[in-house]
Amino acid sequence: MRLVVTGAAGQLGVDLVAVCRRHGDDVVALDRSGLDVADRSAVLGVMTTLRPDAIVNAAAWTAVDACEGDVDRAFQVNALGPRWLREAAELTGSHLVQISTDYVFDGTLDRPYREWDVPNPRSVYGASKLAGERESGPDATIVRTSWVCGANGNNMVKTILRLVEEQDSLSFVDDQRGCPTFTADLAPMVRQLAVERRSGVHHVTNQGDVSWYEFVREVVAETGRDPAMVRAVATADLQPPRPAPRPANSVLDNAALRLAGVPLLRHHREPLRELVAHLIG
Numbered sequence: 508m509r510l511v512v513t514g515a516a517g518q519l520g521v522d523l524v525a526v527c528r529r530h531g532d533d534v535v536a537l538d539r540s541g542l543d544v545a546d547r548s549a550v551l552g553v554m555t556t557l558r559p560d561a562i563v564n565a566a567a568w569t570a571v572d573a574c575e576g577d578v579d580r581a582f583q584v585n586a587l588g589p590r591w592l593r594e595a596a597e598l599t600g601s602h603l604v605q606i607s608t609d610y611v612f613d614g615t616l617d618r619p620y621r622e623w624d625v626p627n628p629r630s631v632y633g634a635s636k637l638a639g640e641r642e643s644g645p646d647a648t649i650v651r652t653s654w655v656c657g658a659n660g661n662n663m664v665k666t667i668l669r670l671v672e673e674q675d676s677l678s679f680v681d682d683q684r685g686c687p688t689f690t691a692d693l694a695p696m697v698r699q700l701a702v703e704r705r706s707g708v709h710h711v712t713n714q715g716d717v718s719w720y721e722f723v724r725e726v727v728a729e730t731g732r733d734p735a736m737v738r739a740v741a742t743a744d745l746q747p748p749r750p751a752p753r754p755a756n757s758v759l760d761n762a763a764l765r766l767a768g769v770p771l772l773r774h775h776r777e778p779l780r781e782l783v784a785h786l787i788g
């Protein structure tokens with residue numbers, strides 16, 4: 508099995524490459540300097556040389572607020588990147604796996620989002636990622652995930668571990684809910700979907716939905732501190748407001764996996780415990 512992972516230096520990319528190596532796959536890890544997914548001739552050149560069985564696109568411009576100020580860059584990376592990767596996959600017979608996001612939804616639904624609910628992104632980032640899904644074509648595997656945390660890169664767990672050292676109290680919003688998802692669990696499922704060539708949209712998250720306020724309390728508790736140091740605030744009270752709107756409901760029902768009988772990822776508290784233990788030693 509030869510896999511190419513783009514965005515290989517990102518949070519998900521690093522763990523995905525590691526999981527493929529553990530399985531004995533022939534994995535080619537390409538970070539941004541190894542392959543700019545927005546460069547069509549580079550993408551076609553690399554893929555026709557490597558001729559992989561599967562391409563996993565873990566590359567993206569993920570700076571959600573910055574995307575609001577540079578629409579062209581967001582679409583160049585997040586939408587055109589998948590277009591070139593799809594073209595390369597069709598030329599070489601590779602299976603394309605495109606990683607996507609809860610931000611394709613507007614977050615107004617009163618239940619968890621299923622794969623068949625109609626997307627309606629409210630941010631440039633979300634719109635560019637939805638365009639990337641569509642550019643990936645009908646044969647691709649689309650993996651929508653949410654609130655990604657891992658040992659590499661920036662994420663909420665790492666931010667909280669830093670903030671608890673600096674501040675006596677923390678304020679986080681209690682009106683945005685989602686499922687924290689850990690790359691240690693997400694990466695093996697992405698690999699499985701790639702190996703099995705399961706086409707179509709798949710929601711893949713750890714189980715257990717929380718608000719950011721509740722999640723931060725869990726992280727603080729894992730450090731042995733009193734979660735009462737975390738205060739709940741409303742998104743409307745954030746000063747200054749963030750440039751990109753966030754979905755209030757980001758909870759993704761992993762319905763495609765569940766209905767196909769594929770075991771779901773475990774509750775997020777277990778990988779959270781493991782990650783905090785790893786990070787604080």
Ligand SMILES: NC(=O)c1ccc[n+]([C@@H]2O[C@H](COP(=O)([O-])OP(=O)(O)OC[C@H]3O[C@@H](n4cnc5c(N)ncnc54)[C@H](OP(=O)(O)O)[C@@H]3O)[C@@H](O)[C@H]2O)c1
Pocket residue numbers: 513514515516517518519520538539542543544545564565566567568569584606607608609636652653654655656660661
């Ligand atoms: N993080 C989350 O909470 C979250 C939630 C839902 C879905 N997702 C999705 O999950 C996937 C992985 O996210 P992540 O958290 O691992 O993000 P990440 O840590 O930001 O990794 C993305 C990687 O892509 C690289 N990249 C950016 N532009 C590129 C280009 N033109 N060509 C090649 N590589 C490029 C980045 O390199 P530089 O650092 O050098 O720019 C970075 O190493 C993305 O598709 C993201 O949209 C993430």
